[in-house]
Amino acid sequence: MEEKAKTAQKFCGNCGSHNAYNYPNQVFCTLRFSKGKEPIVQTLWCCEEWNPSSQECYCIKEAEKKQNKR
Amino acid sequence: MERDDFIREPVKHIRIDGKLTVDQLIQQFRNSGSFGAGRLSAACDIYERMLRDEKCTVFLALAGAVVPAGMRSLIADLIRERRIDVVVSTGANMVHDAIEAVGGHHYKGHWFVDDYVLYKYHIYRIYDVFVPEEDFTKLDYKLVEIYDEIATESNGKSLSSNEFTWELGRRLSDSDSILRAAYEAGVPIFLPAVRDSEFGFAYWLHASRKTSGKLLLVDAFKDLPEIVSICKRSPRNGMMVIGGGVPRNTVQSAALASKKGMDYAVIMTMDRPEIGGLSGSTLEETVSWGKVKSAANKIMVIGDAMIVFPIIVASVLERLGEDFKRAPYLKPKGIGGI
Ligand code: SF4
Numbered sequence: 111m112e113e114k115a116k117t118a119q120k121f122c123g124n125c126g127s128h129n130a131y132n133y134p135n136q137v138f139c140t141l142r143f144s145k146g147k148e149p150i151v152q153t154l155w156c157c158e159e160w161n162p163s164s165q166e167c168y169c170i171k172e173a174e175k176k177q178n179k180r
Numbered sequence: 181m182e183r184d185d186f187i188r189e190p191v192k193h194i195r196i197d198g199k200l201t202v203d204q205l206i207q208q209f210r211n212s213g214s215f216g217a218g219r220l221s222a223a224c225d226i227y228e229r230m231l232r233d234e235k236c237t238v239f240l241a242l243a244g245a246v247v248p249a250g251m252r253s254l255i256a257d258l259i260r261e262r263r264i265d266v267v268v269s270t271g272a273n274m275v276h277d278a279i280e281a282v283g284g285h286h287y288k289g290h291w292f293v294d295d296y297v298l299y300k301y302h303i304y305r306i307y308d309v310f311v312p313e314e315d316f317t318k319l320d321y322k323l324v325e326i327y328d329e330i331a332t333e334s335n336g337k338s339l340s341s342n343e344f345t346w347e348l349g350r351r352l353s354d355s356d357s358i359l360r361a362a363y364e365a366g367v368p369i370f371l372p373a374v375r376d377s378e379f380g381f382a383y384w385l386h387a388s389r390k391t392s393g394k395l396l397l398v399d400a401f402k403d404l405p406e407i408v409s410i411c412k413r414s415p416r417n418g419m420m421v422i423g424g425g426v427p428r429n430t431v432q433s434a435a436l437a438s439k440k441g442m443d444y445a446v447i448m449t450m451d452r453p454e455i456g457g458l459s460g461s462t463l464e465e466t467v468s469w470g471k472v473k474s475a476a477n478k479i480m481v482i483g484d485a486m487i488v489f490p491i492i493v494a495s496v497l498e499r500l501g502e503d504f505k506r507a508p509y510l511k512p513k514g515i516g517g518i
Binding site: 130131132133138140143145146149166167169 | 318385
């Protein structure tokens with residue numbers, strides 16, 4: 111259950127607009143880019159335009175792992 | 181033909197010792213003259229003839245992912261040394277060249293891997309070569325900047341795909357880059373299916389950005405007068421074809437449009453002719469269209485171009501020797517070598 115709740119949390123790293131950039135800490139947001147905003151955002155950040163991605167990836171898990179190591 | 185004509189030259193058996201050079205091995209293949217060995221030795225002879233013919237323009241048609249697989253420096257060197265005069269490529273091969281030019285890499289991987297795990301790690305697979313997604317993303321980001329710049333400079337005027345690659349090469353500094361080498365050597369690079377690659381995706385990003393001013397315009401139809409004129413002005417034309425598809429047909433169709441037909445042709449492919457696709461079509465079939473001359477020096481080598489092409493180049497360079505200099509028949513002029 112806890113695992114499910116975790117994946118349901120919204121991050122850039124599970125948003126449909128993200129692409130890998132500085133893996134795993136930062137992603138490239140195509141939506142922000144198209145709006146002329148700074149496209150490189152933190153994987154564990156999120157904005158109001160979050161949209162679901164079609165398939166899960168490891169970005170969040172890996173970014174969290176890296177964050178916990180610090 | 182008389183009976184004796186069929187049994188004139190006996191097969192000489194291949195002899196190998198520990199000191200054979202690449203070209204000496206190819207000479208052994210020629211002695212046998214059989215199967216793939218015979219075809220490979222014939223391909224070396226034809227490429228050598230193309231290079232020694234001072235009135236021949238040599239086209240390289242490039243399809244299949246040979247650049248990410250490790251053929252990048254080889255092709256850049258051939259361009260710089262003018263062993264190639266014109267390149268016609270898939271967009272993807274030049275994208276992979278540009279990826280490395282802006283600091284990205286291709287990695288040795290494996291074909292036996294869980295592809296869904298790769299997906300989750302944002303790693304793309306090209307058979308046994310891996311490319312991290314961020315290397316594409318970083319290139320896209322850079323390309324959009326370049327597109328903005330070119331669009332501003334060209335001020336609404338459309339570019340041929342050759343002018344487009346020239347503009348890219350102008351902006352790259354990596355000396356191992358094919359695009360950069362072509363820009364410096366005045367060798368045209370045509371990308372007839374430019375949209376079908378990351379160059380197309382980067383265009384979509386460039387066009388979708390609300391802050392973008394002018395849009396880059398690339399018009400592949402503009403390639404035609406350029407490439408046909410090259411064939412027309414050149415007394416003889418030869419093609420080295422890796423794979424097939426759009427690049428092969430673009431080259432041989434230019435030879436047809438110029439009412440000449442290719443004088444030399446080497447095709448390296450694994451494709452089959454029975455399904456009617458161009459990539460596997462035989463050179464004899466190509467003769468029926470007038471794209472290759474009936475009397476042309478021509479051979480199709482059935483094999484993996486990653487193995488075949490470097491062997492051909494090594495053998496022919498050995499024959500030509502270090503002092504061999506070749507000047508292109510058509511001297512490069514302005515933008516894109518045209
Ligand atoms: S910034 Fe917003 S739209 Fe962009 S990836 Fe993050 S959540 Fe998605």
